[in-house]
Amino acid sequence: MEAAFSPPDKLGGAPDGKRSLRVWLRLLTCASMVERRVAARFRDEFDTTLPRFDFLSALDRAGPEGLPLGEVSRMLLVTNGAVTGLATGLKADGLIETLETADRRVRRVRLTALGRARFAAMARAHEGWIEALFADLAEGEAEQLMTLLDRTKRSLQRTTPEELAG
Amino acid sequence: MEAAFSPPDKLGGAPDGKRSLRVWLRLLTCASMVERRVAARFRDEFDTTLPRFDFLSALDRAGPEGLPLGEVSRMLLVTNGAVTGLATGLKADGLIETLETADRRVRRVRLTALGRARFAAMARAHEGWIEALFADLAEGEAEQLMTLLDRTKRSLQRTTPEELAG
DNA sequence: TGCAGATATTTTAGGCTTAAACTATCTCCA
DNA sequence: TGGAGATAGTTTAAGCCTAAAATATCTGCA
Numbered sequence: 001m002e003a004a005f006s007p008p009d010k011l012g013g014a015p016d017g018k019r020s021l022r023v024w025l026r027l028l029t030c031a032s033m034v035e036r037r038v039a040a041r042f043r044d045e046f047d048t049t050l051p052r053f054d055f056l057s058a059l060d061r062a063g064p065e066g067l068p069l070g071e072v073s074r075m076l077l078v079t080n081g082a083v084t085g086l087a088t089g090l091k092a093d094g095l096i097e098t099l100e101t102a103d104r105r106v107r108r109v110r111l112t113a114l115g116r117a118r119f120a121a122m123a124r125a126h127e128g129w130i131e132a133l134f135a136d137l138a139e140g141e142a143e144q145l146m147t148l149l150d151r152t153k154r155s156l157q158r159t160t161p162e163e164l165a166g
Numbered sequence: 167m168e169a170a171f172s173p174p175d176k177l178g179g180a181p182d183g184k185r186s187l188r189v190w191l192r193l194l195t196c197a198s199m200v201e202r203r204v205a206a207r208f209r210d211e212f213d214t215t216l217p218r219f220d221f222l223s224a225l226d227r228a229g230p231e232g233l234p235l236g237e238v239s240r241m242l243l244v245t246n247g248a249v250t251g252l253a254t255g256l257k258a259d260g261l262i263e264t265l266e267t268a269d270r271r272v273r274r275v276r277l278t279a280l281g282r283a284r285f286a287a288m289a290r291a292h293e294g295w296i297e298a299l300f301a302d303l304a305e306g307e308a309e310q311l312m313t314l315l316d317r318t319k320r321s322l323q324r325t326t327p328e329e330l331a332g
Numbered sequence: 333t334g335c336a337g338a339t340a341t342t343t344t345a346g347g348c349t350t351a352a353a354c355t356a357t358c359t360c361c362a
Numbered sequence: 363t364g365g366a367g368a369t370a371g372t373t374t375a376a377g378c379c380t381a382a383a384a385t386a387t388c389t390g391c392a
Contacts (some may be wrong), residue, residue: 020297020299020301020303020308021296022312023303023308023311023312023315024296024300026312026316026319027193027196027197027311027315028197028200029315029319030319031193031194031197032197032243033243033323034322036243037322040350049377050378068340068341069340069341070340077198077202078378078379079379079380079381080340080341080342081341081342081343081344081379081380081381081382082378082380084341084343085378085379103339103340103387103388104387104388105340105387106340106341107341127187130186130187130190131187133186133321134189134190134318134321134322135186135321135325136317136320136321136324136325137186137189137314137317137321141314142186142189143185145314145315146188146189148311148314149189149192149193149195149311150192151302151303151307152196152300152311153196154302155300155301155302155303156199156200159203159298159302205380206380216348217348217349235370235371236369236370236371244349244350245349245351246371246372247350247351247352247372247373247374248348248350251347251348251372255347269357269358269369270357270370271357271369272357272369
């Protein structure tokens with residue numbers, strides 16, 4: 001349906017590649033800034049890290065059933081290896097526990113009571129930080145941004161690794 | 167970059183905090199996806215990494231004057247320690263060289279001829295990847311996104327760490 | 333039934349990052 | 363002039379990430 005490449009486009013001034021590049025750099029800068037600040041807060045106020053928070057968040061949503069590590073891996077967009085390490089640490093801290101499963105290859109984990117409590121406090125704080133960071137965006141702007149980011153995400157998903165080859 | 171967790175999604179009557187959270191998660195997801203794909207390309211086609219490319223890119227813009235490591239650190243938004251390590255590796259590969267400076271605390275570096283050549287090839291490829299990844303965004307959408315990201319960046323900068331305290 | 337291939341996780345090796353402590357050098361002013 | 367404090371960079375300890383190899387277990391089919 002759609003060409004996998006864009007022809008040279010001299011119509012509007014800057015060529016397409018440059019414009020995409022500028023969008024990407026701004027996107028990256030914003031993401032880095034937020035991440036850095038949030039990570040600092042998590043460290044200072046909860047003595048924890050963002051990946052650990054993300055892990056707990058996934059389990060919080062999953063409820064008492066818990067989740068297999070592979071599922072967590074897919075949700076967090078990180079490799080199995082990374083998840084294994086996080087799970088080890090969180091278990092050592094008593095925030096998660098392992099469940100018995102029929103398939104013994106699978107390691108299904110869920111929050112402990114302590115884990116739930118800790119996560120609730122962190123999530124509340126986290127929401128406040130994000131709200132403060134994005135406070136200058138008007139409601140309409142936020143909606144617009146969200147829509148454009150959705151379109152961006154779809155563009156990224158459509159572009160398979162093979163198409164990118166060159 | 168870090169993976170996203172997804173908050174419960176209550177469309178419509180969501181309070182501000184939730185909307186900011188959703189914007190942030192989409193932003194993070196997009197940034198992570200691009201970063202992952204670009205990193206894979208750099209590894210497969212040039213046997214290098216994104217941070218190294220970013221370092222070379224900063225030096226390329228700087229020209230024959232080069233840059234002090236501290237300046238690079240500020241441009242890349244990473245700590246001095248990270249920059250020291252990257253510089254060590256790039257120098258070992260013959261891509262950068264150190265310049266004499268009056269202030270002997272300062273280590274000013276610039277691209278070698280080899281570094282310039284390698285960077286040029288990588289930059290060309292990089293631009294193509296980014297263009298392909300964002301290809302589905304119409305010209306107007308890209309402009310709009312850029313504007314909104316600028317506003318976002320300003321909101322982030324306005325929000326000092328102190329204000330974030332809770 | 334039994335084995336080949338699929339699947340889930342862990343391990344390993346190597347790179348990046350941070351914060352904080354440390355070294356070297358410079359600047360300023362009493 | 364000489365030392366206190368600022369500044370630039372390096373080192374260290376610890377955490378996260380990846381890709382790829384290794385383990386363990388399961389499943390399907392001849």
